[in-house]
Amino acid sequence: MTMTGLLRPITTDEIQAFDRDGAVLLKGVIGQEWVDILAEGLEFANNHPDGMSAGVSEPLRIDQFPASHSPKLKELMDESPIAEIVGSILQDSVRFYMDQMFYKPAGLIAPSAWHQDTCYYNVDGHQLVRAWVCADEAPRNVSMEVIRGSHKWNVTYRPPVGMDPAADPKGAAQLEADFANGKVLIGREAHDHWTYFDSFLDPGLPVLPQIDTQRESFDILGWDYEPGDVLLFHGNILHSARGGVELNHPRRSHASLWAGPDVSYLRRRSQSIPDPLPLYDHTPSDGQPLGDFPDVFPVAWAPGQSAH
Numbered sequence: 001m002t003m004t005g006l007l008r009p010i011t012t013d014e015i016q017a018f019d020r021d022g023a024v025l026l027k028g029v030i031g032q033e034w035v036d037i038l039a040e041g042l043e044f045a046n047n048h049p050d051g052m053s054a055g056v057s058e059p060l061r062i063d064q065f066p067a068s069h070s071p072k073l074k075e076l077m078d079e080s081p082i083a084e085i086v087g088s089i090l091q092d093s094v095r096f097y098m099d100q101m102f103y104k105p106a107g108l109i110a111p112s113a114w115h116q117d118t119c120y121y122n123v124d125g126h127q128l129v130r131a132w133v134c135a136d137e138a139p140r141n142v143s144m145e146v147i148r149g150s151h152k153w154n155v156t157y158r159p160p161v162g163m164d165p166a167a168d169p170k171g172a173a174q175l176e177a178d179f180a181n182g183k184v185l186i187g188r189e190a191h192d193h194w195t196y197f198d199s200f201l202d203p204g205l206p207v208l209p210q211i212d213t214q215r216e217s218f219d220i221l222g223w224d225y226e227p228g229d230v231l232l233f234h235g236n237i238l239h240s241a242r243g244g245v246e247l248n249h250p251r252r253s254h255a256s257l258w259a260g261p262d263v264s265y266l267r268r269r270s271q272s273i274p275d276p277l278p279l280y281d282h283t284p285s286d287g288q289p290l291g292d293f294p295d296v297f298p299v300a301w302a303p304g305q306s307a308h
């Protein structure tokens, strides 16, 4: 089958909206064959849980790095126009960092809690972009929401995951010592077995605001999403997915994280998701650009590069 490239150019208005608001919904940019590949790839990942699958058979299933074992998701990451779309918004070259699956079965759709993405990972920079695609229609009441402009608040909130240090003070003290001694807090073995609660939450970071109980205090942006659209949002933006409504079909989404040239490695005390596996063969220092590891993070798209 001939696969289509980007269906239409990304407009100046869309580039400006992403910069200003921290998120933009790009309507009708990828073809139906990519939506079919996405659906197939998500079904494969859902049916083949691995050590990085959280919430198997539950209303919110989240997998880390699913493209590493789901061939169709790998094809989506390597061959679809998503890298070009992200690069076109940044107007710069982009490297793939990691991906996740959020699989919500038909029935009562689970919400996804408000959070920022960057604080989970050992990366830092302004050119961090999330590309969110869904294999199913997702009206606003089950799709993503963001706090407009929060990508520029210059604050890193505490990820809402991790064990409470009070539950295991000795373990927590060991972790603080390991961090002070320069250890990477989550090792390569986490790729075989991992949960959101293996690490200790980081009391040094501010707690997330209570957004859902004070929605009118925030400038919340949301969209009706249709397959073929790509939602881009900034790595530092506060975002969530609404839920609590019944659907007669699943809501299956895939989110990939992409990095422009200003993104560098930063060992974070709040890290709760392992580094990409091949990065463990290196010993990156804080501030080192991801571009220093081209074997791990090759350039996926650069301006002027011919489209797939």
Ligand SMILES: O=C(O)CCC(=O)C(=O)O
Pocket: 102, 111, 112, 117, 130, 132, 239, 240, 241, 253, 255
């Ligand atoms: O799809 C969802 O429900 C949540 C996605 C999300 O929070 C993310 O991509 O960071």
